[in-house]
Amino acid sequence: MNEVTCRDIKDDLLEYLEGELPEEQRMGFSSHVSGCLNCRKEASDTESVLRNLSRYKLSDPGDDFWKGFQANIIESLNREKRPQRNILIKTPGRWELTGWHRRWVPAFSMAVVVFAIGVFLYQWVFTGGPVKLSELKDREPVLNEETLNTMGHEVEFVVESLEDSGIYFELSQLNTDEIDELYSILQQKGKEGFI
Amino acid sequence: MESDLALLERFLAGDEEAFTEIVERYQKKIYFFVLRIVRDAEDARDISQKAFIQAFKGASDFEGRSSFKTWLFKIAVNLSRNHLRDNQSYETVDVHSMDIAIPIGKNQLDILCEEERARLLERHIQGLPEKQRETLYLRIYGDLSFQEISEVMECPVGTAKANYHHAVCNLRDKLRITSDE
DSSP, rough: OOOOOHHHHHHHHHHTTTTOHHHHHHHHHHHHHHHHHEEEEHHHHHHHHHHHHHHHHEEEOOOHHHHHHHHHEEEEHHHHSSSSOOOOEEEEEEEOOOOOOHHHHHHHHHHHHHHHHHHHHHHHHHOOSOOOOHHHBTTTTBHHHHHHOOHHHHHHHHHHHHTTTTOOOOGGGGOOHHHHHHHHHHHHHTTTOOO | OOOHHHHHHHHHTTHHHHHHHHHHHHHHHHHHHHHHHHHHHHHHHHHHHHHHHHHTTTTOOOOOSSSSHHHHHHHHHHHHHHHHHHHHGGGGGGGGOOOEOSSOOOOOOHHHHHHHHHHHHHHHHHHHHHHHHHHHHHHHHHHHHHHHHHHTTSSOOOHHHHHHHHHHHHHHHHHHHHHHH
């Protein structure tokens, strides 16, 4: 093992004092320091500095401080997790409703839909539901398919007459009573020369 | 003891106990380190809280290349430096503003002498170059190894050792001069 010199002590004094030198090297250092006045003084003064540095702690602010410390961190992290209000100004799309349209157009559309549903339900409930045109075809001899196809404006006339008397229907949506009524009216009109 | 990485994973999964555990593990070291640097209790509290907040906010990006401890200290060092730079208070610090804990069991005269010695030491530390001072605090009060200090200070391990060595030797020489006066 090489002999430890004053230069070695100067370079590695801190490692020696902090116990970080390997055992065999430490023994050489101890031996040199005990026999060298300058190095002993260096080691003693440096050790004193290290001891004082470790000794002077700062006062602990106490449990309440640390509870508040943690609470502030949690609060800050939670605050940042919350969704932020969207403050971006959005440009409306081509078909996007803006201003008063946004309120009234959907309301008007809804009213039209409700009205249409109301009319449909009224006809369904009070007229017994639609009857298919195919049922009319069986009303021989007057309302066979050929007759219906050739009726033209005369049928419309009969339908309008029925509407005037409070019977409202589409030709494809006649109930049994209406068919009977239409049948008799057509017969009557046929006698009068309309068909 | 559960590793920092395991605690971080638990924290990311929403475990509040893991959060408390990891904060309690480092809060004193970080706070006192920052307090020694910025020398104001209120600023030290704000900065060290901010260091934890930044660390937790970036926890999902933490790759584990360094330890959570060195990462946290690195954030604290940077925030403290920024604070000093923004406030430029370093030149005008009052070394009496810090409350130094004196070991108990001493008489009044001993306590006064201890306090004076502690403040003298602090004053000499404040006179050290920034890198030496930070390295000294990280080593003595942060209990960081030279490897960890090199990661925090972003320098080679040899440089961290040299800074620490110069800091201690400078203090020793200054204290010698003071005692000779």
